[in-house]
Amino acid sequence: MWPRRLKLATAVWSVAFLVTCAAPEHRAPLPRHREAGAFPAAPRPAIVGRQVWHADEKAVREKPVYTGSVQAVFLHHTLHSNNYDCVADVPAMLLSMEKHHINDMGWDDLGYNFVVDRCGTIYEGRAGGVDLAVKGSHTKGFNARSVGIAALGHFEEGQEVPRAMLRAIATVAAWKLRAGVDPKGRTRMVSSSGESRYPKGTPVELNVISGHRDEYETTCPGAALYEALPWLREEAARLRGAR
Numbered sequence: 523m524w525p526r527r528l529k530l531a532t533a534v535w536s537v538a539f540l541v542t543c544a545a546p547e548h549r550a551p552l553p554r555h556r557e558a559g560a561f562p563a564a565p566r567p568a569i570v571g572r573q574v575w576h577a578d579e580k581a582v583r584e585k586p587v588y589t590g591s592v593q594a595v596f597l598h599h600t601l602h603s604n605n606y607d608c609v610a611d612v613p614a615m616l617l618s619m620e621k622h623h624i625n626d627m628g629w630d631d632l633g634y635n636f637v638v639d640r641c642g643t644i645y646e647g648r649a650g651g652v653d654l655a656v657k658g659s660h661t662k663g664f665n666a667r668s669v670g671i672a673a674l675g676h677f678e679e680g681q682e683v684p685r686a687m688l689r690a691i692a693t694v695a696a697w698k699l700r701a702g703v704d705p706k707g708r709t710r711m712v713s714s715s716g717e718s719r720y721p722k723g724t725p726v727e728l729n730v731i732s733g734h735r736d737e738y739e740t741t742c743p744g745a746a747l748y749e750a751l752p753w754l755r756e757e758a759a760r761l762r763g764a765r
Contacts, residue, residue: 523730552755563703563762564696569636569652570645575613577620577649583630587657589666591700593709595731595758596661596670597691597751598634599743604675608641615674623659633659634672636694641688644694649674655698663718664711664728664737669698677744692754695731696761705758706729713737730754 572579602615620632627633634647635658647670650656660670671691677683695705703709708727713720718737720726726737731754734742 539687542714544609563699563701564693564758566653567644567690567693569654570643572646573615574650575645577617577632578624581621581624582649583624585707586648587653588650589655589657591596592655592667592669592698593700593703593730594664594668594711595695595699595705596664596668596734596737597731597743597754598670598672598734598746599677600637600672601676601746602674604640604677604681606637606640606674608643612639612643612674612753616647627659629659631659634670635660635698637668637672637674638687638690638694639674640684640687641727642684642690644690661718661734661737663713663715663720663722665713666714669694671695673743673747677747678741679745681744681746683746683750688739689752689757692757693761695754696758699730699758703730705762706755729755731758 538752566718581679600619606612606615616632616637623629623633624631631649635656637645637647639645646652648656648658655667655669659665659672661668671689673683673687699705707730709730710725710727711720713724713726716722719739728736729750733748733751734740735748
């Protein structure tokens with residue numbers, strides 16, 4: 523189900539301090555261009571831009587870092603309450619999360635590349651051009667050549683993951699992964715941080731679509747969302763026309 527047209531509420535809601543499951547890593551700027559031949563294998567979904575949730579662009583510490591085409595997707599949850607209103611509450615929640623990541627965590631910007639709410643609306647997270655591969659601060663050791671997608675909410679054991687949210691996550695994965703990558707397959711990456719599950723410099727074979735816990739010592743993205751990974755891989759492959 524495609525997201526409905528977003529109408530912002532006039533009031534800005536106050537959002538409590540939140541704990542996230544993202545992770546920064548060293549920045550190594552690369553040229554600002556798309557890799558030759560790196561064309562999407564699935565259509566771009568509807569995405570709500572940063573200007574809609576009133577991202578604080580002046581607070582962003584550094585310019586985006588571009589890392590070439592995407593070979594892996596890492597799934598997160600944000601640990602918010604699941605009872606938010608998708609129209610009235612989400613913009614303020616995203617702005618609060620951006621400020622938390624910058625001011626409390628010391629990161630350059632919102633850590634995730636995309637955030638998906640329970641109604642299936644997809645939001646642009648970290649700044650830098652939705653169509654390019656922008657290095658985030660979501661999965662320590664594996665932020666380059668990957669995309670971090672955060673499910674807005676708390677999805678531990680017993681929590682229901684909305685189908686609209688899952689479908690939206692699958693559409694982002696199907697679109698952002700470079701052509702030729704099998705969402706149901708595995709990919710080789712090299713850890714860039716000893717604070718991940720793997721020592722710095724270690725080559726690792728990972729699922730193309732993984733949970734944060736696969737690369738970092740955390741319970742993120744929660745047991746309920748982690749159990750949905752096989753479905754997400756199948757759906758992303760279907761959207762890319764896999765047989």
